[in-house]
Amino acid sequence: MPTPFSEERAEQISRHLKLLTFLFVILPIVLLVVFIEFRFRSIEENLPHYTPSVRDEARRELDTMPWRPVTGQRLYVPAYSHVYHQKGEPYLLTVTLNVRNTDVNNEIVVTSVRYFDTSGKELRSLLQKPLQIAPLAATEFVIERNDKFGGSGASFIVEWKAGTEVNQPIVETVMVDTSNTQGISFTSSAVPIRESGSGGEFSTDAENIAPAGD
Known part of the structure; x- marks a missing residue:
């Protein structure tokens, strides 16, 4: 039969073991997690980033075309300002339309970016002037995200031109939402609906844009 002394001793040993477990197991893990979180935040804060739709030497608005266009495309790009989930409830998304010039030697000019809703109605133009991309x-x-007018069948019509034969740009949309505990993201790629060869012309969002030297 255990004595009061042995029970008290066992309780002291148990407390000491719990304290040692906390000091040498739990506390180091907590400190490590805090350190890793701090490091990630520090790295994230120091990462270079650009404001969306920035205009600089690599992305310049033009008053005149730098050359007479000889090639280009009109692209249809699917977008989703929301998708449906659960019982058909809309799940709002932020949409980023990204245009990448894949040519290593030549610039292209994006002449038109128009945003349409699910019914095919044009909501607005996103370009005031043609945009040269280096x-x-x-x-x-x-x-x-709070611009929900596009709907689940929204789209962009993007038009671009070049002064010489170039690699086809990559044009895609990225849909993202991280407002809830479980984030969502996916992409959609552009589909060419018209191409122009030498001398081909598309309409532009900016009026009276003529090739330089005309």
């Missing part, structure tokens, strides 16, 4: 540069256009 070799290997990219630009983006953002539809904010």
Whole structure:
């Protein structure tokens, strides 16, 4: 039969073991997690980033075309300002339209970016002037999460031109939402609906844009 002394001793040993477990197992794990979280936040804060739709030497608005266009495309790009989940409830998304010039030597000019809703109605133009994109540069256009007018069948019509034969740009949309505990993200790629060869012309969002030297 255990004595009061042995029970008290056992309780002291148990407390000491719990304390040692906390000091040498639990506390180091907590400190490690805090350190890793701090390091990740520090790295994230120091990462270079660009404001969406930035205009700089690699993405310049133009008053005149730098050359007479000889090639280009009109692209249809699917977008989703929301998708449906659970019992058909809309799940709002942020949409980023990304245009990447894949040519290593030549610039392209994006002449038109128009945003349409599910019914095919044009909501607005996202370009005031043609936008020149340097070799290997990219630009983006953002539809904010609370802009829900596009719907689940929204789309962009993007038109671009070049002064010489170039690699076809990559144009895609990225849909993202991280407002809930479980995030969602996916992409959609552009589909060419018209191409122009030498001398081919598309309409532009900006009026009276003529080739330089005309």
